[in-house]
Amino acid sequence: MAFLPQTVLLLRGVIYSFIRTYTIPFLPREQTVRSAVECVGIGLHSGAPVSLRILPASPGTGIVFRRTDLEGFEIEAVSRNVARVSYATSLMKKGVLISTTEHLLSAFIGTGIDNAVVELDNLELPILDGSARPFVEMIQKAGVRKQRRPRKYLKICRELELRDGNKFIAVYPADSYSVSYSINFPHPLIGKETFRVELSNGSYLRNIAAARTFGSRQDERAMRDMGLIRGASRENCIVLTRDGIENGPLRFADEFVRHKVLDLVGDLALLGKQILGNVVADRAGHAMHTALVSRILRDKTLWEEVTHPEREEAPYLEGDRQTAARSSA
Ligand SMILES: [Zn+2]
Numbered sequence: 478m479a480f481l482p483q484t485v486l487l488l489r490g491v492i493y494s495f496i497r498t499y500t501i502p503f504l505p506r507e508q509t510v511r512s513a514v515e516c517v518g519i520g521l522h523s524g525a526p527v528s529l530r531i532l533p534a535s536p537g538t539g540i541v542f543r544r545t546d547l548e549g550f551e552i553e554a555v556s557r558n559v560a561r562v563s564y565a566t567s568l569m570k571k572g573v574l575i576s577t578t579e580h581l582l583s584a585f586i587g588t589g590i591d592n593a594v595v596e597l598d599n600l601e602l603p604i605l606d607g608s609a610r611p612f613v614e615m616i617q618k619a620g621v622r623k624q625r626r627p628r629k630y631l632k633i634c635r636e637l638e639l640r641d642g643n644k645f646i647a648v649y650p651a652d653s654y655s656v657s658y659s660i661n662f663p664h665p666l667i668g669k670e671t672f673r674v675e676l677s678n679g680s681y682l683r684n685i686a687a688a689r690t691f692g693s694r695q696d697e698r699a700m701r702d703m704g705l706i707r708g709a710s711r712e713n714c715i716v717l718t719r720d721g722i723e724n725g726p727l728r729f730a731d732e733f734v735r736h737k738v739l740d741l742v743g744d745l746a747l748l749g750k751q752i753l754g755n756v757v758a759d760r761a762g763h764a765m766h767t768a769l770v771s772r773i774l775r776d777k778t779l780w781e782e783v784t785h786p787e788r789e790e791a792p793y794l795e796g797d798r799q800t801a802a803r804s805s806a
Contacts (some may be wrong), residue, residue: 552568
């Protein structure tokens with residue numbers, strides 16, 4: 478009996494590593510947050526102060542933004558509401574704007590949240606630390622609630638490739654969701670970087686969520702003159718100088734390309750469904766990301782809607798996985 482605790486620990490370790498390695502990313506049912514969570518911050522481009530609250534929503538809602546400063550006007554986070562995209566993705570409906578949606582939408586995909594109402598009292602989401610990590614932490618704090626409605630996936634059946642000069646974006650059929658992104662920035666710390674990730678088994682949380690946005694000191698004046706990056710600071714973006722960065726250290730050696738993956742995942746959330754496909758991007762940006770979304774939605778021969786009722790319910794968040802392992806052991 479003396480060795481029993483070790484046996485239990487060993488068993489727990491084996492089960493934990495099994496779940497960690499073999500958990501299927503598919504969730505058969507939709508999910509929302511368990512309780513409301515909020516934060517305050519400023520918009521990256523507007524510099525405007527904003528309070529943001531994430532609330533649970535009923536099955537089938539999707540992600541809906543609500544402007545509490547405009548009598549609760551609601552804008553659904555879907556492709557048809559995409560307004561203008563340059564340095565950020567903005568949604569607009571009947572003249573009402575919601576700006577810089579990509580980092581929060583990315584966090585929802587990464588944590589498996591299908592339904593939520595996002596209240597904000599200004600026109601731009603808070604930039605926080607420039608990554609999706611604070612949003613992921615808010616969702617983890619709120620907890621995740623599984624819902625009854627089967628989750629629908631948009632499964633890519635046929636490839637689609639878009640080119641614009643030397644920019645490229647494409648999606649290919651696959652049974653899971655993966656992203657491969659390449660960038661080529663003329664900077665000694667960046668150059669050509671490629672990052673490929675399978676968005677399953679917690680890899681979004683480990684490899685993507687913490688990657689911060691970035692900008693260069695040299696472009697700062699021109700961007701501010703365009704009314705952009707008024708809220709930018711060393712606390713919310715990586716500031717590139719001519720040959721280095723002002724606010725190191727980097728969170729990953731290739732943090733820049735990982736942030737592009739984060740943005741892409743957030744923009745593809747505007748499909749309104751979780752995607753099953755392999756997305757490949759080279760020097761793309763928000764405009765190409767959202768163009769891919771609208772091209773996919775327009776051509777129904779490119780995809781089919783599938784559910785995975787036969788799959789066992791799979792944990793998604795790290796916390797859930799540990800809980801599952803503990804109760805199994
Ligand atoms: Zn970004």
